[in-house]
Amino acid sequence: MTITILNSFFGVAVLILSAAGLVVVFGLMKVVNFAHGEAMMLGAYVALIARDWMPFWLGIVVAGIGIGVLGVVIERLLIRRLYRRILDTILATWGLGLLIRELIGAFDPGYSSLDAPFDAPVSILGSDFSAYRLFIIAFAAVLLTAMWVIERFTSLGKTVRAVISDPDLARGIGINVDRVYALSFGTGWLLAGVAGALLAPMVTIAPTMGGNFLVGGFLTTILAGPTLLGIGPAAGLLGGTGGIFATIADATTASIAVLVVAMIAMKIKDSRSGR
Amino acid sequence: MKNALNGWSFASAVPILNSPWWRDPVCLLIILAACPFLLDSYRVSSLASYFPYAMAASALALVWGYCGILALGQAAFFGLGAYAAAKGIESYPVAPGLVAGIFIGCAAAGALAWILARVSFGVRAGAFLISVMTFCTAVAFEQLALKFTSVTGGQNGIPLDRVLPKDPLLSYYIGFVVFAMLLLGMAVITRSNLGRVIASVRDDSMRIRFFGTNAELVQRRVFVLGAIVTAFAGVLDALYSQIAAPDRIGFAFSTFIVLWCAIGGRNSLAAAAFGALLVNMVSNELSGIFLDYWQILLALIFIIVVMFLPDGLYWPIRVLGSRLNAPRPLQLEPAVASSSHPEGPAFVGEKLIQRFGSFTALDVDRVSFDFGHxxxxxxxxxxxxxxxxxxxxxxxSDAHGKAILVGKEMLGIxxxxxxxxxxxxxxxxxxxxxxxxxxxxxxxxxxxxxxxxxxxxxxxxxxxxxxxxxxxxxxxxxxxxxxxxxxxxxxxxxxxxxxxxxxxxxxxxxxxxxxxxxxxxxxxxxxxxxxxxxxxxxxxxxxxxxxxxxxxxxxxxxxxxxxxxxxxxxxxxxxxxxxxxxxxxxxxxx
Missing domain, CATH: 3.40.50.300 (P-loop containing nucleotide triphosphate hydrolases)
Known part of the structure; x- marks a missing residue:
């Protein structure tokens, strides 16, 4: 029982980590980033390569900064030209994801693995649970809290909320919306890089690893709605569902159950907000 | 009965240029019909095995290019068709098995598409929602195919005996005829009155509702139709490749369908099909030489097409073609005088209140206006x-009060x-x-x-x-x-x-x-x-x-x-x- 609950919490944490970058990019720019999974994959590869050169933690920082800078460059080269053509941004990021997968795939067939920096089981209420997974749960909680504090209480948060609710008006009152966009796309990729690097020890590292993260991230983002904070309850619902079904059935059934629950929740949310 | 106020006559028709709907499909089909005489038998049988891809690309052009639904999980439907056909032929004698496979595959794909459409289309749903949902579905279906090994054969898929005739020429023309019928069938729909409505839904799916079109229903029907055609293509693919494998159902294959359609030209059914055939023929020629780099090059071409060439390879034909089109007259004729209008109030509203958040935009005790004024x-x-x-x-949708418009209560409609x-x-x-x-x-x-x-x-x-x-x-x-x-x-x-x-x-x-x-x-x-x-x-x-x-x-x-x-x-x-x-x-x- 304890293990099921802890695993569910871990599932929620993975969803929060996968969705955080997506939510920032989608909430602020209305861009659905289909290359987000590949950004996470790149983060995992940076962590893998950094293993031989530096401590694990430094590798995560490098992954975040490196992928974040890459995000800013991509915003400048690609996304900015497709401003407000929402279907074209989907296609461009989708093509970008394909390109990154193929590029990495040409050099690395994949299936490497990375050891967690600490993996000793910790005893919680009589059950053993991986310390690294506990750390991921704690990290996701801190990330969510940090996003909440930033959005609610800082001047950066005010800018963010202004841009989310009306970009044109925000531009009118002197907010440099272009810079906000570049920064938010960079932040989205930074978060993806960190998430990919952090989760790298939990998965097999391969060029195609992004897809599964992307599904969870997308479903969470869509359920979350327009604010950054909605990902908390959304990830809770989907992660909880996944955790339960992973225990009573298996991982595949769990991912189908998550998809179905997400669809039902979307439909309920839709009918609740009026017709 | 002509209108009595007829001040001038429109007897002389106003000519309207309509692009001849059959031009592109027929040109493509003529080229394909001639291919067996131009290519060696190895290439002919390769080309034949790409017909299903061409169908899937055409179906996506209908859904995406014509109706604006960017479906990123078409492989889920394709795979459903392939697996249904393989299961049918595996379990029954060939003919009834194939029929059952076609029926079940197309029905399952249609039902899945219907569910996705119910979730993803609506007044408030963003245009991206269907992209995300179809993508997630394709990923989930790939996992399912890999998981339930007893049904799907897991990684190995379900191998099939050869159903199509051994003669490569005959098997080529079977695929050709099926492809031609589907292509022309879809082309008829795109040129019909419905085709005009579909295009208007793509341009502005909100505006068209104010002309009385249920845009959601149009999107749903087009999406379901596209899914059924794609599933049918999957059936054909199982017959040609003699296997139903998990690499046909997942998100990688979905990516390829989008890529063929975009490179060929999403705004033309025939161009999308051509894109699928061309990309696969070139891949086939290059396989073994530098396939890895070819995939990278394809991804680059795709991004360039998205950024700069929304018409794909079809672009020069569109530019030239708009000069070559033969005029097809469309008559504007004076309408018969409209039926008599009722008298009295057209609208009566009582205690109408509309709030946006805390702001009250409308708070009217009683308002009305009349016919004839x-x-x-x-x-x-x-x-x-x-x-x-x-x-x-x-x-x-969230106003309160009582509102009678043209004799009907209109709140909530x-x-x-x-x-x-x-x-x-x-x-x-x-x-x-x-x-x-x-x-x-x-x-x-x-x-x-x-x-x-x-x-x-x-x-x-x-x-x-x-x-x-x-x-x-x-x-x-x-x-x-x-x-x-x-x-x-x-x-x-x-x-x-x-x-x-x-x-x-x-x-x-x-x-x-x-x-x-x-x-x-x-x-x-x-x-x-x-x-x-x-x-x-x-x-x-x-x-x-x-x-x-x-x-x-x-x-x-x-x-x-x-x-x-x-x-x-x-x-x-x-x-x-x-x-x-x-x-x-x-x-x-x-």
Missing amino acids: VTALIGPNGAGKSTLIAFLSGAL PIWKVARLGVKRKFQNPRVFESLSVADNLFIGARDPKLRMRDWLVRDQCLPIPEDVMSLARQHGLLARLNDDAGSLAHGQKQFLEVCMVLGSQSQVVLLDEPTAGMESADRAAIGQVLVYLARSGAAVLIVEHDFDFVRSIADRILVLDQGALIADGTVSEVSEDRKVRDLYLGEGG
């Missing part, structure tokens, strides 16, 4: 005029149903269907919004339009530009086009939100004249207007709104004498 709606900025127009057109009560709306900024020709725009405005069976197959070549509307269109140069894209019109012409579209449907109630904004006084007078004529013939006209002189010249009755409340209601002279109105305007003006 032009009623003007005036008031300062932010008074709630546009809110009332939006409410009357059904666009506000979706926009397209309100429009079918005979209520048409002109927006403040012109909203026309920019990629459709002016003629097709007029057609969309004038047509009966109900979709019938014949609309799937037939393209009407006759357009009945009320004569006063026709003369308005003629005076403002729209008839001379019937073949041009509406997007290429000047702003003022778009205004007139939208007015003509709204009036063309002979509605009982016409709502116009500042239709003359930014127009010269002569043009205003022309529109005013039509509105007065319309009211004389029995319709209820409600117009938002700032220019009081213009209001005075056309309106029988004036409603004055201020801060969401109705502060005056009466004839022009009554209202201009009204104390509150004078305070409001004089207080503001000086």
Whole structure:
């Protein structure tokens, strides 16, 4: 029982980590980033390569900064030209994801693995649970809290909320919306890089690893709605569902159950907000 | 019976250029029919095995290029078809097994598409939602195929005995005929009346609802149709490749379908099919030489196409083709005079309240306007005029109160149903269907919004339009530009086009939100004249207007709104004498 609950919490944490970058990019720019999974994959590869050169933690920082800078460059080269053509941004990021997968795939067939920096089981209420997974749960909680504090209480948060609710008006009152966009796309990729690097020890590292993260991230983002904070309850619902079904059935059934629950929740949310 | 007010005749048809719908498919099919005589037998059988891909790409062109639904999980449908066929042939004798496979595969794909459509299309759903949901579904289906090994054969898939004839030429032409039939069938739909509606849904899926089209239903039907065609392509693929494998159902294969369609040209069924055949033939030639780099190159080409060449390889043909098109006349004919309008109030609203968050945009105790009159709606900025127009057109779903429009309670009715009560709306900024020709725009405005069976197959070549509307269109140069894209019109012409579209449907109630904004006084007078004529013939006209002189010249009755409340209601002279109105305007003006 304890293990099921802890695993569910871990599932929620993975969803929060996968969705955080997506939510920032989608909430602020209305861009659905289909290359987000590949950004996470790149983060995992940076962590893998950094293993031989530096401590694990430094590798995560490098992954975040490196992928974040890459995000800013991509915003400048690609996304900015497709401003407000929402279907074209989907296609461009989708093509970008394909390109990154193929590029990495040409050099690395994949299936490497990375050891967690600490993996000793910790005893919680009589059950053993991986310390690294506990750390991921704690990290996701801190990330969510940090996003909440930033959005609610800082001047950066005010800018963010202004841009989310009306970009044109925000531009009118002197907010440099272009810079906000570049920064938010960079932040989205930074978060993806960190998430990919952090989760790298939990998965097999391969060029195609992004897809599964992307599904969870997308479903969470869509359920979350327009604010950054909605990902908390959304990830809770989907992660909880996944955790339960992973225990009573298996991982595949769990991912189908998550998809179905997400669809039902979307439909309920839709009918609740009026017709 | 011709209209009695027939001042001039349209006996001489106004020619309209319609691109010949069969040109692209027939050209492609002629080339493909000749291919066995040009290529060696190895390449012929490769090409044959790409027909299913071409079908899937064409189906995506229908769904994405024509209807604007960016479906990123088409492989889920393709794979369903392939697995159903393989299971059928594995379990039964070949013929009944294949029939069962086709039936079950297409039905399952259709049902899955229907569910996805129910979740992803709607007034408030973003255009991206279907992309995300189809993507997630494709990933989930790949996991399912890999997981349930006993049913799907897991990683190895389900191998099949050869069902198609051994003769490569014969098996090529079987695929060719099936492909040709599907391609031409889809081409017929894209050129039909439904095809025009589909394109208008793509251009502005919100605007088309105000003409009485249930855009959600159109999207759903097109998406389900595309899924069924894709599943059928999957069946054929299982027969050619003699296996149903998990690499046909997942998100990687979905990516390829999108890539073929984009590179070939999403806006043409034949071009998308050509893209699939070409990319696969080239991949086939290059396989073993530098396949890894070829995939990278393809991804790069895809990004370049997305950024700069939305028409893909079809681009030169579109540019050249627009000069080569043979004219196909479409007649504009005067409409039969509309049926008599009822008398009395067109709309009665009581205790109407609309709030946006904490802001009350509309709080009206009682408001009404009548058939047979032009009623003007005036008031300062932010008074709630546009809110009332939006409410009357059904666009506000969370308003409270009691509202009887054309004899029906209208609260809670979706926009397209309100429009079918005979209520048409002109927006403040012109909203026309920019990629459709002016003629097709007029057609969309004038047509009966109900979709019938014949609309799937037939393209009407006759357009009945009320004569006063026709003369308005003629005076403002729209008839001379019937073949041009509406997007290429000047702003003022778009205004007139939208007015003509709204009036063309002979509605009982016409709502116009500042239709003359930014127009010269002569043009205003022309529109005013039509509105007065319309009211004389029995319709209820409600117009938002700032220019009081213009209001005075056309309106029988004036409603004055201020801060969401109705502060005056009466004839022009009554209202201009009204104390509150004078305070409001004089207080503001000086």
